[in-house]
Amino acid sequence: MIYGHISQPNACRYPAAIESALKFLRTTDFSKLAPGVVEIEGRTIYAQVLDLTTRPREALRPEVHRRYLDIQFLSSGEEQIGVAIDTGNNKISEDLLEQRDIIFYHDCENESFIEMIPGSYAIFFPQDVHRPACNKHRETPIRKIVVKVAVSAID
Structure with a gap:
């Protein structure tokens, strides 16, 4: 996972995609x-x-993707996103990998939460479990953009 703010220059070059x-x-x-x-x-x-x-x-399920990276960008509002390494020990709640490139887990091990404010982004790779759109303090309307980047495009 990579976490940053869109206003900050990249400290190093990321892959072109x-x-x-x-x-x-x-x-x-x-x-x-x-x-x-x-x-x-x-x-x-x-x-x-x-x-x-x-x-x-507790109302949201952790998820992973295998064919795409997720770049989750918060445009407005505030949220927390749960994140953990996919250890392979998480019990699958729903497997939609073929249809939608997503696996939902019931829960996940060793989950931490990051704070998202407008302009922040988090890049989740296939090994990163994430639980987006969690309350920070209370239910809050948010506008977020999820950019999907095909793993095959990463050089």
């Missing part, structure tokens, strides 16, 4: 976009613009 996704996040006015999918580089890199309400962490 991640750089492309971060450039999209830096240069797009998300207040002018309707919720939905935005193609950046076809289905290799695309964004989902989401308007959600955070929920108690």
Whole structure:
């Protein structure tokens, strides 16, 4: 996992596909976009613009992806995201890997929570379990953008 804020320059170069996704996040006015999918580089890199309400962490399931990285960017509001390494010991709640590139777990081992504020992003790799859209203090409307980057595009 990589955690940062969009206003800060990258301390080192990321793979070109991640750089492309971060450039999209830096240069797009998300207040002018309707919720939905935005193609950046076809289905290799695309964004989902989401308007959600955070929920108690117990009401949300941890998840992993295998074919895409998730770059979760908070445009407005506040949230916490749970994160843990996928140890292989987590009990699967729902396996939608073939249909939607997602596996939901009932819970996960050794989970920590990161604080997301507007402009912050977290990059989750296939080995990173994450539980997005958790309440920070209370249920809060948020606008977040999830950029999907195909693992095959990482050089």
